[in-house]
Amino acid sequence: MKSFGLNIWGDDNFIIKNDTININYGSKPSLLQIAKEIREKGYKGPLLLRFPHLIEKQISTLFHTFEKAKKEFNYKGAFHAVFPLKVNQFPNFIEPLIDVSKNYNYGLEAGSKAELIIAMTKTNIGSPITVNGFKDKEMISLCFIASKMGHNITITIEGLVELETIIQVNHEFNNKLEKPIMPKIGMRIRLHSSGVGAWAKSGGYGSKFGLTSTELLEAYDMLKKHGLLSCLWMVHFHIGSQMSNISPLKKALREAGNIYAELKKRGAYALGAINIGGGLAVEYSQHEGKTQRNYSLQEFANDVVFLMQDIAKSKGVDEPDIFTESGRYIAASHSVLIAPVLELFSQEYNEKGLRLKKKNPPLIEELNDLYFSISRKNAREYLHDALDHMESLLTLFDLGYIDLEDRSNTEILVNLIIKKSISLLQYEDTDELKKLQDRIQEKYLINFSLFQSLPDFWGLSQHFPVMPLDKLDIEPVNPASIWDITCDSDGEIGFNRDLPLYLHEIDISKEEYFLAFFLTGAYQEVLGMKHNLFTHPTEVIVCFDENGEYYIEKLVEAQNIIDVIDDLEYDTNIIDKTLKYRIEESNHINKEEKKELLGKLYLYLSENSYLKTIQATDEDR
Numbered sequence: 068m069k070s071f072g073l074n075i076w077g078d079d080n081f082i083i084k085n086d087t088i089n090i091n092y093g094s095k096p097s098l099l100q101i102a103k104e105i106r107e108k109g110y111k112g113p114l115l116l117r118f119p120h121l122i123e124k125q126i127s128t129l130f131h132t133f134e135k136a137k138k139e140f141n142y143k144g145a146f147h148a149v150f151p152l153k154v155n156q157f158p159n160f161i162e163p164l165i166d167v168s169k170n171y172n173y174g175l176e177a178g179s180k181a182e183l184i185i186a187m188t189k190t191n192i193g194s195p196i197t198v199n200g201f202k203d204k205e206m207i208s209l210c211f212i213a214s215k216m217g218h219n220i221t222i223t224i225e226g227l228v229e230l231e232t233i234i235q236v237n238h239e240f241n242n243k244l245e246k247p248i249m250p251k252i253g254m255r256i257r258l259h260s261s262g263v264g265a266w267a268k269s270g271g272y273g274s275k276f277g278l279t280s281t282e283l284l285e286a287y288d289m290l291k292k293h294g295l296l297s298c299l300w301m302v303h304f305h306i307g308s309q310m311s312n313i314s315p316l317k318k319a320l321r322e323a324g325n326i327y328a329e330l331k332k333r334g335a336y337a338l339g340a341i342n343i344g345g346g347l348a349v350e351y352s353q354h355e356g357k358t359q360r361n362y363s364l365q366e367f368a369n370d371v372v373f374l375m376q377d378i379a380k381s382k383g384v385d386e387p388d389i390f391t392e393s394g395r396y397i398a399a400s401h402s403v404l405i406a407p408v409l410e411l412f413s414q415e416y417n418e419k420g421l422r423l424k425k426k427n428p429p430l431i432e433e434l435n436d437l438y439f440s441i442s443r444k445n446a447r448e449y450l451h452d453a454l455d456h457m458e459s460l461l462t463l464f465d466l467g468y469i470d471l472e473d474r475s476n477t478e479i480l481v482n483l484i485i486k487k488s489i490s491l492l493q494y495e496d497t498d499e500l501k502k503l504q505d506r507i508q509e510k511y512l513i514n515f516s517l518f519q520s521l522p523d524f525w526g527l528s529q530h531f532p533v534m535p536l537d538k539l540d541i542e543p544v545n546p547a548s549i550w551d552i553t554c555d556s557d558g559e560i561g562f563n564r565d566l567p568l569y570l571h572e573i574d575i576s577k578e579e580y581f582l583a584f585f586l587t588g589a590y591q592e593v594l595g596m597k598h599n600l601f602t603h604p605t606e607v608i609v610c611f612d613e614n615g616e617y618y619i620e621k622l623v624e625a626q627n628i629i630d631v632i633d634d635l636e637y638d639t640n641i642i643d644k645t646l647k648y649r650i651e652e653s654n655h656i657n658k659e660e661k662k663e664l665l666g667k668l669y670l671y672l673s674e675n676s677y678l679k680t681i682q683a684t685d686e687d688r
C-alpha cells in the first residue's frame with residue numbers, strides 16, 4: 068500500500084482504508100465520498116474542505132501540552148493563547164475557531180485595522196486580544212474603543228512614536244475620567260537573538276519590529292512620567308514562523324525573560340506576562356529524511372515554562388503568565404484542497420500509439436522484443452540496450468533511413484521500456500534511474516490554480532503533502548509533475564528528484580482521479596492571487612453529528628465570471644449591454660440562434676472560471 072508519507076505529516080488526522088484516504092474521525096468517511104457528494108451538486112472545479120474538528124484538536128493540544136508542562140514544573144503563571152488573524156482571516160475558518168475554542172478563553176491577534184475590527188467583533192468579551200504591527204492614531208483609537216467595550220486588549224508598542232500616540236489618545240479618551248479605561252500595554256523587544264528558517268529575520272537586531280534596550284528604558288520612563296505604569300503588562304517577541312530548530316527559541320526566551328525581570332525590578336509593578344509570539348513549526352514533509360522540525364510540542368512547552376521559571380527564580384520576580392500567538396500550528400491542518408485531474412499529457416507514450424508495420428527496421432523489432440520480455444532480472448541490461456538502440460535509430464532518422472512512423476515507434480517503445488524498468492528496479496535508488504524518471508515524467512493537468520490555491524509553493528517553494536484520493540492499494544509508477552490550468556508556465560509543480568511524487572496511470576476518459584493537497588490552511592489563503600482571473604475555490608465546512616456522520620455546511624461557491632470582472636472595477640452593465648448588442652446586431656445569425664446564444668452566454672457568465680472537463684462528453688459528440 069502506498070501511503071504518500073502520511074505517517075510523517077498526517078498526525079493521525081487521516082487514515083488509509085482499503086484503497087482510499089479517509090478522515091480519522093467519526094464514521095471515518097473517505098475524502099473521495101465527500102468530494103463526489105459536492106460534485107454531484109454541480110460544483111466541478113477545485114474544492115476546499117475545512118474541518119473544524121482539526122482546529123479544535125490543535126487548540127486543545129496546545130493548551131493541554133502547556134498545562135502539562137506547567138504541572139510538571141509547578142509553574143505559577145497562567146497560560147494564554149491568541150490566534151494571529153494574518154494566518155487565516157476567512158470566516159469559514161475564524162467562526163468555527165471561535166466556536167470550538169469557547170472553553171479555552173482563546174483570543175485573537177490583529178495586525179491591521181481590518182483585522183482589529185474582526186477581533187473586536189468575534190472575540191468573546193474577556194478573551195485576550197493582542198494588537199501588533201505598526202499603528203497610527205486611528206488604530207490606537209480603535210484599541211481604546213475595544214477596551215471601552217470591555218475587551219481584554221493589549222497594544223504592543225513597536226516604536227516610541229506609537230507610545231507617544233497612545234499617551235495622546237489616552238488624554239483624548241480618558242481626560243475626564245478618574246480611572247482611565249484603556250488597553251493594556253505590551254512592549255515588543257528587538258532581540259539580539261535571531262530565528263531560523265525562512266522567516267528568521269522576524270528576530271534579531273535587523274528586524275523590522277521592536278524596541279532596543281535603550282528604547283525600552285525610554286518607554287519605561289515615559290510611562291512612569293505619564294502615570295501609565297499600571298498599564299505596562301506584557302513583553303513580547305516573535306522570532307519567525309516555521310522555526311525548524313528549537314535552540315534559537317531558547318536563546319530568545321533567556322533574553323526576553325531577563326528583560327522582563329529587569330523591567331520588573333526597575334518598578335514595572337503591573338508587568339505580568341511574556342508573549343512568545345508564534346514560530347511553532349508544522350511538519351509538511353512527505354519524504355523520509357526530509358523532516359522540517361527537530362522538536363515536539365511538549366519539548367517546546369517544557370522549554371518555555373522551564374526557562375521562564377528559571378529566570379524568575381534567579382532574579383527573584385514572579386513567574387509571568389505565558390502567551391503564545393501560534394498561527395501556523397493551529398490553522399495549517401484544518402483544510403484540504405481537492406482538485407480533479409483533467410488530462411495526462413504523455414498519453415502518446417502508450418501501446419495504443421504504436422504504429423508497427425508488417426516489416427519494421429530490425430532495431431525497432433528488437434525494441435519491441437525487449438519491451439515484451441523485460442523482467443526484474445534483465446531490466447537493467449534491457450534498459451541500456453533500449454537507450455543504445457534509440458540513439459542509433461534517431462541517427463538513422465536524421466540520415467533519412469527510417470521514416471516518421473519508425474521514429475514515433477522508437478520514442479514510444481523506449482519510453483515504455485524505461486517506465487517498465489523503473490517500476491521493476493524501483494528499490495534500486497541509483498542516479499541513473501532518477502535521471503530517467505525526469506525524462507518519462509507524466510504531466511497531470513489539474514483543475515486548479517497554483518497561484519490561487521498554493522501561492523506559498525509559487526512564492527516560497529513550500530512543499531505541501533499531496534496524494535490521490537483513491538487507488539491507494541496500487542503502487543503508483545508514474546513520476547509526476549503537476550500542471551495547473553493557468554496560462555502561465557510557473558503554474559507547475561515539477562517532478563523533483565529529491566522529493567519525488569509518483570501517481571497512477573489512469574485513463575481520464577474512463578475514470579475520475581483526484582489529487583488532495585494537505586496542510587494548506589495557514590497564510591496562503593488570503594495571499595491567493597486571481598492570476599488569469601481564477602478565484603478562491605468552492606469551499607465547504609465538513610462537520611460531524613453526534614453519531615459521527617459527516618454533514619456539509621456553509622458552502623461558498625467560487626466567484627462567478629461576471630463578479631470577478633466587476634471586482635476589477637469594470638462596468639459590468641456596459642459589458643452586459645455590449646455582449647448583448649453584438650449578438651443582437653450580428654448579421655451572421657438568425658433570430659432563433661440569437662436567442663440560443665444569449666441563453667448560453669448568460670449561463671456561462673453566471674458560472675466560475677474553473678473548467679468542467681476538457682474531454683468531449685457524449686452530448687458534445
Ligand SMILES: Cc1ncc(COP(=O)(O)O)c(C=O)c1O
Nearest residue numbers: 305308309345346392393394395
Ligand atoms: C507577531 C507575530 N505573532 C505570531 C505570528 C504567527 O507565527 P506562526 O504562524 O509561525 O505561529 C506571527 C507571524 O508572522 C507574528 O508576526
